[in-house]
Amino acid sequence: MVLKGTHKTNLVVLVVLAITGWNNFTTASNPKTPGIDEMVKEQIVPDVIDAAPKAVLDVKYETVEVKLGNVLTPTQVKNPPNITWNADSNKLYLLYMADPDGPTRKDPIFREFIHWLVGNIPGTEISKGKIVAEFLASGPPKGAGLHRYTFLMYEQPNKLKFEEKLMSNRSVEGRGNFIIRNFAKKYNLGEPIAGNFFQAEWDDYVPTIHKYLNITM
Numbered sequence: 001m002v003l004k005g006t007h008k009t010n011l012v013v014l015v016v017l018a019i020t021g022w023n024n025f026t027t028a029s030n031p032k033t034p035g036i037d038e039m040v041k042e043q044i045v046p047d048v049i050d051a052a053p054k055a056v057l058d059v060k061y062e063t064v065e066v067k068l069g070n071v072l073t074p075t076q077v078k079n080p081p082n083i084t085w086n087a088d089s090n091k092l093y094l095l096y097m098a099d100p101d102g103p104t105r106k107d108p109i110f111r112e113f114i115h116w117l118v119g120n121i122p123g124t125e126i127s128k129g130k131i132v133a134e135f136l137a138s139g140p141p142k143g144a145g146l147h148r149y150t151f152l153m154y155e156q157p158n159k160l161k162f163e164e165k166l167m168s169n170r171s172v173e174g175r176g177n178f179i180i181r182n183f184a185k186k187y188n189l190g191e192p193i194a195g196n197f198f199q200a201e202w203d204d205y206v207p208t209i210h211k212y213l214n215i216t217m
């Protein structure tokens with residue numbers, strides 16, 4: 001059959017509309033989930049969590065921003081960052097930061113090493129939450145290569161009473177071999193709702209951290 005003139009034009013329009021509609025449908029039904037690709041690529045899934053969260057946690061230090069695996073230096077991230085996410089002011093949240101690569105990614109005998117843990121956070125007000133582990137700066141050993149410093153945010157089912165002793169930022173006691181999967185199961189946290197991570201390796205600020213903690217490397 002040979003189409004001419006208007007019929008041919010109408011057919012082309014219908015084909016274009018059909019293709020466009022299908023593309024819109026597939027995009028809507030299979031949206032790209034922020035964070036999944038990077039967390040899977042760097043094996044945070046499954047090393048730390050079973051599935052990547054659906055939202056990216058906004059993590060900003062004084063001069064740099066965490067961008068799903070970008071490389072930062074211990075000097076740049078020595079102080080607690082500002083963290084924001086799409087929170088409900090009527091709900092409570094739990095923030096977890098850890099390094100799963102101590103002392104090295106190939107031999108992670110300290111997996112996971114906690115750097116920060118705060119629960120019962122009302123909305124986004126981390127300062128009003130219950131500190132379980134005080135913030136500890138990133139200090140990967142010299143020659144250990146890049147470590148993956150991972151941030152996860154959980155939505156709590158209710159206000160929690162934590163059994164864990166406070167982990168001081170002047171000690172590493174209790175921080176090693178902390179498995180967030182087990183902790184989340186214990187307190188019925190479910191899967192993280194947001195996450196982010198950066199990578200870092202030794203720089204000349206790390207000895208200051210180790211001296212403060214009385215660590216010999």
